[in-house]
Amino acid sequence: MKRAAAAVAALTAALTLTACGGDEDGAIHVFAAASLTEAFTEIGEDFERANPDASVVFSFAGSSTLAAQIGEGAPADVFASADAATMDTVVGDGHASEAETFARNRLVIAVPEGNPDGIAGLGDLAGPGLRVAVCAHAVPCGAASQTALEAAGVELTPATYETDVKATLAKLTLGEVDAALVYRSDVQADRDGVDAVAFAEADAAVNDYRVAVLTEAANPDAAEAFVAHLGSEAALETLTAEGFRTP
């Protein structure tokens, strides 16, 4: 009985310790907006090649979710948000002192390859029988969508308000909607089967992607190095290739 209890305790300890052992050996924990998934994964690999001692661990989710997690003390070193407003709340709460813009993104209308419904602009989305997915207002891509729709004067009743931009695009790739309002970079990342329709009102809703080293960072130096790496030639090239604009 005692031996069994000890075995259970040892096993539990071993499992939990190995699960979070990464913190001690210098990994940089980067919390990044879902739309940065492809670009940052590539940039992270590039950074690890250039700095063999370093390892980067990403957590991708909606910017606001990540900001809330940081507010509750999640162990992150770097935060990259998909808009300025989300970063402002993190800076305002004292979790970061300064943030810089490292990329910009524009909205596009994602449609199935070949654009079967012939969508040419935001106005077409409000057409009868058309199913559209957009991001919820609470996340940056949703705020941008709302701004763009207001700029175009279009009243849109979408089929669904998704919680992040990847989920919004997934509804299109699964064939459940006819169009989705997402970032240019998402369509670039999801090359197969999806086309992008650019529209003029996207200019009214350009997102600034901001990055900051967090004040609670366990690895401030390595975190600084990663943020500096975002300005490197190679990183800028990756961001451009993924559909972002660089400042």
Add this chain to the structure above:
Amino acid sequence: MTAPAAPTDRRRGPHRRRIPVALLVPALLGLAFLVLPLLGLLLRAPWSTMPERLTEPGVLAALWLSLRTATAATVLSLVLGIPLAWLLARVDFRGRSLVRALVTVPLVLPPVVGGVALLLVFGRSGPVGSRLDEAFGITLPFSTAGVVMAMTFVAMPFLVVSVEGALRGADVRFEEAAATLGAGRWTVFTRVTLPLIAPGIAAGTVLCWARALGEFGATITFAGNFPGRTRTMPLAVYLALETDLEAAIVLSLILLAVSVIVLASLRDRWTAAP
């Protein structure tokens, strides 16, 4: 192991014996682990602004939708799940253990994957969904019916498992006696079996309803998120978390309070019955 208790104590039964520390300590730790996070919610709740937050129209719409859909999913689970449990417990057929394993798959499947699977079959390009759309003009994703389906998919196994357990535990001799007296299988089922396993059905219903009420992953994947139509309480909580932690806590507390009230009152009624 230790000195035997006095004879007077022994007659009062096991309740008077000392509880072994090896059981008491983990039991209390387990209880604390389950209860502390709830206390955390209560402590962080914005009690001063609670009245205004409770009466926001979005909150009531989400709560009403959650209660309706969870109840509909439970009814659907009862209609389909009790016969399924009966089949698994009472009919000997080839591959029964495989079928039983398949029934429990939604218990271990991440609900988001369940939602994608539902989309692949009942979505508008899925084999069933496309035919429903062509024949009747019915599309299930992004509809309230879609919410009920997602909930049923994840919650029905709880009902099937507990009803099947009750059926296996029930004494078959009552059913056999009824059969020898000339009752058909259907009569035996409705007059003998169902009353016999009523407590098991009640427990399964409670589990099923609670699981449906808290359903998130399959719902947001299959039914999407639209206020009043598919935005149930758990979806509202997740969205509120994006902007306003306090609002998320308030919504969670409402969900918690409603489920505790409903479950506690049902439990009492059922366990009080003979």
